[in-house]
Amino acid sequence: MSAVTGGDTPRSPLSVLIRIRGAVPNLRPAEQRVAEAVLADPAGVSESSITSVARRCQTSETTVLRFCRAIGIGGYPELRIALARAAQWEEGDHRGPRTPVNGQILPSDSLEQIVAKITHADARAIEDTGSTLDLSSLARAVDAVARARRVDIYGVAASALVAADLHQKLHRIGLVSFSWGDSHLALTAAAVLHAGDVAIGISHTGTTVDTIDALRVARRRGATTIAITNFEGSPISAEANIRLVTAARETTFRSGAMASRIAQLAVVDCLFAGIAQRSYDQAIAALEDTNGVVRSRHGETRRAPLA
Numbered sequence: 001m002s003a004v005t006g007g008d009t010p011r012s013p014l015s016v017l018i019r020i021r022g023a024v025p026n027l028r029p030a031e032q033r034v035a036e037a038v039l040a041d042p043a044g045v046s047e048s049s050i051t052s053v054a055r056r057c058q059t060s061e062t063t064v065l066r067f068c069r070a071i072g073i074g075g076y077p078e079l080r081i082a083l084a085r086a087a088q089w090e091e092g093d094h095r096g097p098r099t100p101v102n103g104q105i106l107p108s109d110s111l112e113q114i115v116a117k118i119t120h121a122d123a124r125a126i127e128d129t130g131s132t133l134d135l136s137s138l139a140r141a142v143d144a145v146a147r148a149r150r151v152d153i154y155g156v157a158a159s160a161l162v163a164a165d166l167h168q169k170l171h172r173i174g175l176v177s178f179s180w181g182d183s184h185l186a187l188t189a190a191a192v193l194h195a196g197d198v199a200i201g202i203s204h205t206g207t208t209v210d211t212i213d214a215l216r217v218a219r220r221r222g223a224t225t226i227a228i229t230n231f232e233g234s235p236i237s238a239e240a241n242i243r244l245v246t247a248a249r250e251t252t253f254r255s256g257a258m259a260s261r262i263a264q265l266a267v268v269d270c271l272f273a274g275i276a277q278r279s280y281d282q283a284i285a286a287l288e289d290t291n292g293v294v295r296s297r298h299g300e301t302r303r304a305p306l307a
Helices: 015-026 029-040 043-046 052-058 062-068 076-093 111-132 135-147 158-170 183-190 209-220 234-240 257-279 279-294
Strands: 153-156 179-181 198-203 224-229 243-247
Touching: 015 029, 015 076, 015 111, 029 043, 029 052, 029 062, 029 076, 043 076, 052 062, 052 158, 062 076, 076 111, 111 153, 111 234, 111 257, 135 198, 135 224, 135 243, 135 257, 153 183, 153 209, 158 257, 158 279, 183 209, 209 224, 209 234, 224 234, 224 257, 257 279
Parallel strands: 153 179, 153 198, 198 224, 224 243
Antiparallel strands: none
């Protein structure tokens, strides 16, 4: 029996901030101002009245309450408690003069500071994603892929690299899988899927049109669709039967897709491990066989003759 089971995922005190970051693209403009204020200073908001927050965000108390409901919190008192816990956790996590507070890379940063900020952002992306990943959704994804006749994976740009990584992992344990980074090829591949097949779309923002379109076609064809994204309410989620949500906070150079790629790879690794565990002995044998034939291509280092 697989060790991947459903049930409630243990939630980190930071889960409220992760949830807010994930909800931002789907909030109304006034609610987005509230979200930005909360993310910029969770400790300060936790100590402020709803009236004070509304004034700071140039909006109404009703909008602040609407923001609370939009992120799944019953009211402002509950939000203050959750933010206080998150702020306390963040303060403990960032204790020490050498630990970066955020991933913003500044023109004045030394190379040492850049390394510290990048590695910190990557580590946090993995930790936050792991602490908030919905295990019941992961279990459903594992089950769907393990039973699939064929698995198609869609992703463009940096997400295409993650798609290729998942493809080669599945292929190495004997599952029929394909990775499509070209939009036309993805669409034509999706058009021949059927019930019993699985299509996986990978998009950090969840707004990549090429990936969304391919996933939509796959779903209409009856395939089980899975989205790996950082924003649960994003457009790609509407085309997915199963959603696996990352929790990455990008550094200054967002277009480089740094922390987001690391978080996606962590989810892919969890998905692959769950699938391989279903047929443990067979998967281990397949990995050893594929590793063996590749290793046979590694020539021995030849030493130069002694003079």
